[in-house]
Amino acid sequence: MFIRLGLIGLLMIAGMTRALAQHPILDDFSVFQHHDQVYLSWVISRGNTCNGITIERSTDGAGFSEIGYIAGICGSPDFAQPFSFIDTNPAKNQINYYRLELGLQGYTEVRSVEFIHAPDDGFILRPNPASYMVQMLFRNPRSQEHVVELYNLSGALVLQHNTLDQQVELDISRVPAGVYLLRLTSTSGQHSSTRRLVIAR
Structure with a gap:
């Protein structure tokens, strides 16, 4: 599921694991658990573009699989552009690793979050x-x-x-x-x- 929304709204959601992106065209790349989903958010810095974005997930930090794709040109020459993606089926009670492939711009750094899924009536x-x-x-x-x-x-x-x-x-x-x-x-x-x-x- 792909959505676009303001970065400030995303940062207000509790439970976020945040780290500064090291990819040269990103201002930010964060992943965090919210209820039974994992939210990914990133910002393409002003003046940079890419051709399509592939979202990938791994449970061991090595073997990644595609879980989503955003088609088209991303980014803008005039302003920084925020994006987000919702992983509705993360691996339960283990660490999930995420990375982005920014079309023609290579891969981002890997971000991770432990997805906690406990029973409703216990622990x-x-x-x-x-x-x-x-x-x-x-x-x-x-x-x-x-x-x-x-x-x-x-x-x-x-x-x-x-x-x-x-x-x-x-x-x-x-x-x-x-x-x-x-x-x-x-x-x-x-x-x-x-x-x-x-x-x-």
């Missing part, structure tokens, strides 16, 4: 078993406050962490090996989910 826990660090991924598009609690099997609270994010890394290096219950609860009380975590060393 992803990795690794499990874990030794020193554990990562939780869950849906939190409105940045609501959540409480993460780790309990032993006797019901004693071992760790607690509050977050507004949708990704949490817990340091469990000082927690003894064993079986624990990891609970995620929204402070509004609307959502609560518990999973078993094994700490092994």
Whole structure:
């Protein structure tokens, strides 16, 4: 899906991973997750043009496949021109790599974003078993406050962490090996989910 819209509007969308483009005809090239899609935005600098734009994606940073194409002459001699593209089917819970082929102008630098796709009523826990660090991924598009609690099997609270994010890394290096219950609860009380975590060393 291809859209053209103002760059300022794009930059206001939360969750953006942004980096300055190094291709000589670009002023900017950014990729970011927004809900269940990945948005790509770039700006062709004033006075530069290209003949068609190919959008490519990879899951390993090496083998790229075409996921979109914008036909025609792009760019303008009079003003910088913003473009954007929506990837509606990114690889879930892994890093997605993107690059552009600017017709007759070569490839851009590669940009990447980890696309998080957690279940609506729970969270992803990795690794499990874990030794020193554990990562939780869950849906939190409105940045609501959540409480993460780790309990032993006797019901004693071992760790607690509050977050507004949708990704949490817990340091469990000082927690003894064993079986624990990891609970995620929204402070509004609307959502609560518990999973078993094994700490092994």
